[in-house]
Amino acid sequence: xxxxxxxxxxxxxxxxxxxxxxxxxxxxxxxxxxxxxxxxxxxxxxxxxxxxxxxxxxxxxxxxxxxxxxxxxxxxxxxxxxxxxxxxxxxxxxxxxxxxxxxxxxxxx
Amino acid sequence: xxxxxxxxxxxxxxxxxxxxxxxxxxxxxxxxxxxxxxxxxxxxxxxxxxxxxxxxxxxxxxxxxxxxxxxxxxxxxxxxxxxxxxxxxxxxxxxxxxxxxxxxxxxxxxxxx
Numbered sequence: 001x002x003x004x005x006x007x008x009x010x011x012x013x014x015x016x017x018x019x020x021x022x023x024x025x026x027x028x029x030x031x032x033x034x035x036x037x038x039x040x041x042x043x044x045x046x047x048x049x050x051x052x053x054x055x056x057x058x059x060x061x062x063x064x065x066x067x068x069x070x071x072x073x074x075x076x077x078x079x080x081x082x083x084x085x086x087x088x089x090x091x092x093x094x095x096x097x098x099x100x101x102x103x104x105x106x107x108x109x
Numbered sequence: 110x111x112x113x114x115x116x117x118x119x120x121x122x123x124x125x126x127x128x129x130x131x132x133x134x135x136x137x138x139x140x141x142x143x144x145x146x147x148x149x150x151x152x153x154x155x156x157x158x159x160x161x162x163x164x165x166x167x168x169x170x171x172x173x174x175x176x177x178x179x180x181x182x183x184x185x186x187x188x189x190x191x192x193x194x195x196x197x198x199x200x201x202x203x204x205x206x207x208x209x210x211x212x213x214x215x216x217x218x219x220x221x222x
Contacts, residue, residue, distance in 0.1 A: 004151075031209035043200065043213035050209070086151055090209035096165070097142065097202070097211065099151035 003027045006087050006100035013107050019074040021103045023087030026068065034061050034072045035086040037102070043086070046072075077107045113214035115201050121220045122191055129187045130217045134203030138212075141184050143176055144200040145169065146216070152200055158184060191221045 004025045013019050023032070034047045047054050047061040049070065054061050058077075063070040074081055087100040114133040122128050134141050139160050144152035155174070157165040160181035170176075173191075178184040188195055201214040 033209075033211065035213070040215075042215040045211065045213065048210060088151075088211075090211070096154065096157070097144075097152075099144075099153075101149070101151040 002100070003098040004087055004089055004100040006103050008103060009101065010104045011106070013077050013105070015078060015107055015109050017077050017107075019077050019081075019105065019107075021072045021085050021087075021105070023070045023072070023100055024068060025070075025087075025089045025098070027089065027098060028092040029089040030092045031090045032063055032070050033088040033090070033097075034070070035088055037084040037086060039083075046085075074105075077105075079107045079109050082106050113201055113203050113212050115199075115214035115217050117217060118215060119218050119220075121222060124193060124221055125190055127187065127189045128191055128219060129185055130199055130219075132184045132186070132201030132203075132214055134183070134201070135212055137205070138203035139181065139206045140204040141178060142202045142204075142211075143184070143186050144202065146198040146200055147196075155186070155199075188219075191219075193221045195219060196221045 007022050031050045033045050035043050036046050037043045049063040058075045060073040084102040084104050086102045088097050116131045141158045143155040146152040154167050155170050156176045158178040161178050173189045176186045198216045198218050200216045202211045204211045
């Protein structure tokens with residue numbers, strides 16, 4: 001069993017749609033990252049959360065520590081949002097990251 | 110500082126050859142991680158350095174794999190006698206001494222033919 005589970009694995013949306021990607025984890029964490037990976041491999045950290053909610057532009061990330069669950073929302077989706085979104089948690093020992101398998105998002109014009 | 114830098118970006122090698130990848134972390138980040146990512150999967154942990162000390166190694170890191178961080182700055186990951194199953198993206202990340210913040214490199218894509 002993976003320490004981090006993401007859903008859905010694949011997501012296709014029409015431009016303008018509201019998108020939600022979910023992440024559940026089973027280990028004790030100090031923080032959770034939402035990462036974006038475009039074709040070609042480079043990973044960018046979109047958010048780092050330890051509680052509550054963060055917003056950056058059209059992206060919103062929330063975390064519920066008690067339920068061990070986080071969501072990434074994209075409002076007014078755009079084709080340039082097409083990428084793989086990966087949830088990663090930092091163990092509360094601080095030495096280990098655990099990654100979800102990613103959600104491949106395709107936004108169609 | 111331009112972030113975490115990995116070289117080369119792409120490497121194609123014949124089966125049985127040795128390859129070496131380099132990671133330059135963000136200056137003064139004393140924690141450095143190597144991950145391997147195969148197609149359609151999330152990154153898998155390989156090894157972790159705190160300064161020059163290699164503190165954790167995954168069982169994925171067979172005896173053909175070795176990683177070093179000789180002066181606590183850049184790190185190298187060497188794969189000896191490469192196999193086709195080694196084909197993957199090798200990612201490096203660095204973190205400051207305290208806190209869960211992490212910065213990722215662009216990765217090195219290895220293709221073993």
